Amino acid sequence: MEMINVKINGMDIAVPEGSTVLQAAHTAGIDIPTLCYLKDINAIGACRICVVEVKGARSLVASCVYPVNEGMEIFTNTPKVLESRKKTLELILSAHERKCLSCVRAGSCELKQLAYDLGVEDEGYYDGENIDYELDLSAAHMVRDNNKCILCRRCVAVCSHNQGVGVIGANERGFSTHISSAFELGLGETSCISCGQCIAVCPVGALTEKDNTDDVLNAIADQDKYVIVQTAPAVRAALGEEFGYPIGTNVEGKMVAALRRIGFKGVFDTNFAADLTIMEEATELVERVTNGGKLPMITSCSPGWIKYCEHYFPDMTENLSTCKSPMQMFGAAAKTYYAEKLGLDSKKMVVVAVMPCTAKKFEIGRDDENAAGVPDVDISITTRELARLIKRLGINFANLPDEKFDEPFGISTGAAIIFGATGGVMEAALRTAVKMITGNDAGNIDFTDVRGIEGIKEASYKVGELDVKVAVASGTANAARLLKKVQSGEADYTFIEIMGCPGGCVNGGGQPQQPAKIRNFEDIRTIRAKALYDQDASSEIRLSHENPAIKAIYDEYFEKPGSHKAHEILHTSYIKRGL
Amino acid sequence: MGSTISSIPFAGTSEQEEQLLEVIEQNRDDKGCLMPILQQAQDIYGYLPIEVQKIIAAKTGYPLEKIYGIVTFYSQFSLNPKGKYKISVCLGTACYVKGAGEISDKVKERLGIKNGQCTPDGKFSLEDCRCIGACGLAPVMMINDEVYGKLTVDSIDGILAKYKD
Numbered sequence: 001m002e003m004i005n006v007k008i009n010g011m012d013i014a015v016p017e018g019s020t021v022l023q024a025a026h027t028a029g030i031d032i033p034t035l036c037y038l039k040d041i042n043a044i045g046a047c048r049i050c051v052v053e054v055k056g057a058r059s060l061v062a063s064c065v066y067p068v069n070e071g072m073e074i075f076t077n078t079p080k081v082l083e084s085r086k087k088t089l090e091l092i093l094s095a096h097e098r099k100c101l102s103c104v105r106a107g108s109c110e111l112k113q114l115a116y117d118l119g120v121e122d123e124g125y126y127d128g129e130n131i132d133y134e135l136d137l138s139a140a141h142m143v144r145d146n147n148k149c150i151l152c153r154r155c156v157a158v159c160s161h162n163q164g165v166g167v168i169g170a171n172e173r174g175f176s177t178h179i180s181s182a183f184e185l186g187l188g189e190t191s192c193i194s195c196g197q198c199i200a201v202c203p204v205g206a207l208t209e210k211d212n213t214d215d216v217l218n219a220i221a222d223q224d225k226y227v228i229v230q231t232a233p234a235v236r237a238a239l240g241e242e243f244g245y246p247i248g249t250n251v252e253g254k255m256v257a258a259l260r261r262i263g264f265k266g267v268f269d270t271n272f273a274a275d276l277t278i279m280e281e282a283t284e285l286v287e288r289v290t291n292g293g294k295l296p297m298i299t300s301c302s303p304g305w306i307k308y309c310e311h312y313f314p315d316m317t318e319n320l321s322t323c324k325s326p327m328q329m330f331g332a333a334a335k336t337y338y339a340e341k342l343g344l345d346s347k348k349m350v351v352v353a354v355m356p357c358t359a360k361k362f363e364i365g366r367d368d369e370n371a372a373g374v375p376d377v378d379i380s381i382t383t384r385e386l387a388r389l390i391k392r393l394g395i396n397f398a399n400l401p402d403e404k405f406d407e408p409f410g411i412s413t414g415a416a417i418i419f420g421a422t423g424g425v426m427e428a429a430l431r432t433a434v435k436m437i438t439g440n441d442a443g444n445i446d447f448t449d450v451r452g453i454e455g456i457k458e459a460s461y462k463v464g465e466l467d468v469k470v471a472v473a474s475g476t477a478n479a480a481r482l483l484k485k486v487q488s489g490e491a492d493y494t495f496i497e498i499m500g501c502p503g504g505c506v507n508g509g510g511q512p513q514q515p516a517k518i519r520n521f522e523d524i525r526t527i528r529a530k531a532l533y534d535q536d537a538s539s540e541i542r543l544s545h546e547n548p549a550i551k552a553i554y555d556e557y558f559e560k561p562g563s564h565k566a567h568e569i570l571h572t573s574y575i576k577r578g579l
Numbered sequence: 580m581g582s583t584i585s586s587i588p589f590a591g592t593s594e595q596e597e598q599l600l601e602v603i604e605q606n607r608d609d610k611g612c613l614m615p616i617l618q619q620a621q622d623i624y625g626y627l628p629i630e631v632q633k634i635i636a637a638k639t640g641y642p643l644e645k646i647y648g649i650v651t652f653y654s655q656f657s658l659n660p661k662g663k664y665k666i667s668v669c670l671g672t673a674c675y676v677k678g679a680g681e682i683s684d685k686v687k688e689r690l691g692i693k694n695g696q697c698t699p700d701g702k703f704s705l706e707d708c709r710c711i712g713a714c715g716l717a718p719v720m721m722i723n724d725e726v727y728g729k730l731t732v733d734s735i736d737g738i739l740a741k742y743k744d
């Protein structure tokens with residue numbers, strides 16, 4: 001790579017050609033503040049909080065989009081620069097509803113942190129009249145509060161470019177500019193897929209999930225209810241971030257201990273249901289391949305992806321696996337099999353799910369997700385909401401012992417844990433499909449071609465007599481690219497895995513928000529995914545079909561994968577929504 | 580803020596739709612195709628209601644919100660049809676100091692519409708405007724080509740009553 005020599009605050013430094021001033025400064029150990037810029041998502045140079053002086057330039061330049069060139073002299077810390085940033089920030093603050101004490105982002109707000117870091121003295125200096133915006137409560141999964149929006153447009157960019165949805169954007173102009181949907185419709189009336197990527201990138205409290213923590217506490221306080229909880233694989237790889245652990249720390253044991261202290265009667269692992277999903281899904285795949293069913297078959301674990309398919313590719317809903325998502329399978333199995341085992345009326349059981357995802361809040365209200373005549377899952381909270389609960393109840397997370405999940409839904413495999421990363425479901429399914437098709441386990445069960453964070457991955461495998469062509473996509477804009485190839489006949493895959501969020505659930509819309517100053521220089525998806533792959537590698541059992549609890553549930557209840565009973569309880573149907 | 584979908588029923592004809600589709604066909608491969616398409620669509624229909632914007636979205640592949648964002652950014656585009664009688668209340672400086680704000684509020688109250696909107700019967704539409712060069716008569720308003728000057732809040736009912744049909 002060509003290197004370029006620049007001077008930053010008088011220091012000589014060499015950086016790769018094509019770097020921005022922001023990146024060069026980071027290499028030199030200086031973090032320039034940013035607001036609108038977010039790597040790989042938004043580079044519009046609009047907010048001008050990141051300005052620096054460049055020798056010879058007529059005015060201050062926006063470092064986030066300004067490329068370096070040979071011999072450039074950059075000054076990041078002159079009084080002129082600092083004054084300009086502070087004034088920019090004070091202007092933003094004057095149009096911002098500053099209610100930090102009751103703001104859900106008070107602990108993670110990039111604006112509040114900047115005001116502190118840049119030494120703002122009077123946050124109300126430029127205060128004037130502001131528009132009073134109504135909250136948008138129309139969507140099942142989130143709340144939009146334009147009074148706190150700073151118009152950075154990260155949400156707009158992620159929704160349109162990375163997710164290929166584009167239901168939010170800037171409307172009107174000047175003082176009246178605001179983020180909303182076409183014709184000011186509520187988000188819930190649009191083709192929003194509930195992925196929550198907009199929430200994950202919002203630097204402030206303008207976009208938040210609908211908080212269901214009180215519902216959890218009220219259910220637990222209700223003596224008539226039997227409240228159990230399940231946690232998705234990706235939650236344990238990120239929850240620690242809310243308590244000061246480095247990104248990528250697996251806090252499974254402490255998470256289980258915390259859930260017990262919150263008061264759940266059973267603390268279970270969605271991973272168990274992931275293994276169940278693999279049994280059903282691999283069976284369905286083999287079925288479709290041998291009986292000429294609809295191919296390619298596409299995974300159905302990600303409710304954001306499902307809603308995207310229903311809106312944008314309604315002709316392909318037959319390609320979706322009919323398997324419920326692991327979260328829903330868990331609830332369905334809990335309210336049938338487990339309730340019977342306990343001798344409990346399923347109406348008294350409350351299933352809470354802790355998910356890295358906001359679309360799960362939408363999914364629990366779908367039709368055909370109520371195996372026992374009541375919703376399979378009652379309450380779905382995000383990783384962030386779980387952290388909020390732990391803090392509110394005064395649970396000293398760092399000092400908790402490592403505890404184990406309860407049985408029977410606590411036993412799971414390495415195949416299940418990797419569901420949380422893009423490619424993981426594919427790999428887990430391949431491990432079991434090979435066994436189902438050939439009667440033997442694969443010689444090497446690490447299908448590394450489908451790992452990693454690239455948006456689209458392809459591989460082909462010889463399984464027995466069969467050529468199995470697979471593809472993996474994450475982020476729905478990538479999914480659209482892939483499906484267009486399928487529709488045009490350019491590609492003929494057997495099996496496709498799609499996750500709604502870029503990188504899969506580790507980067508779900510319900511995960512702890514990392515600020516731009518981290519995301520611009522580190523790939524949180526890779527670091528969190530590593531925690532899951534490490535757990536897989538060190539698991540005693542790494543194949544779903546070898547999970548003893550799975551064998552038991554089929555022996556005692558479902559007979560065999562794909563049985564009539566399994567179909568009634570563990571499978572679902574889809575809607576052709578269109579736009 | 581409530582939806583901005585026009586309350587006037589859409590009355591586009593199949594000829595208009597054919598014209599629109601042709602315009603889209605001619606422009607859609609250009610990168611900056613939305614501006615020319617929207618301008619011509621506005622010429623065809625007189626305004627850009629959701630029905631028209633949805634056709635443009637479906638045929639160009641751009642999200643509806645992107646189109647709506649452009650339409651609300653430029654004041655040349657309108658989300659509402661013009662009424663049979665177009666009312667413009669001048670809010671230029673001279674009129675404003677003489678109470679044009681109250682005049683404008685009174686008209687809005689009488690017609691039950693906001694600036695830029697049209698009454699559900701299609702009769703009146705309202706557009707605040709800047710100086711129309713009749714400052715000597717301030718405050719003034721225009722209804723189609725007719726100028727009314729030295730307005731008072733109490734004179735509004737009588738003026739509107741002239742436009743019964």
Ligand code: SF4
Pocket residue numbers: 096097098099100101103104105106107109110111112148204205206
């Ligand atoms: S968004 Fe940030 S600055 Fe605004 S009220 Fe919330 S914590 Fe405070």
Ligand code: SF4
Pocket residue numbers: 158159163165166167168187191192193194195196197198199
């Ligand atoms: S939840 Fe996803 S689809 Fe909906 S507005 Fe946010 S980014 Fe767009």
Ligand code: SF4
Pocket residue numbers: 148149150151152153154155156179198201202203204206207
């Ligand atoms: S809602 Fe959040 S992400 Fe979107 S523009 Fe406003 S502040 Fe930025």
Ligand code: FES
Pocket residue numbers: 033034035036037044045046047048049050062063064065
């Ligand atoms: S202009 Fe650089 S971060 Fe906004």
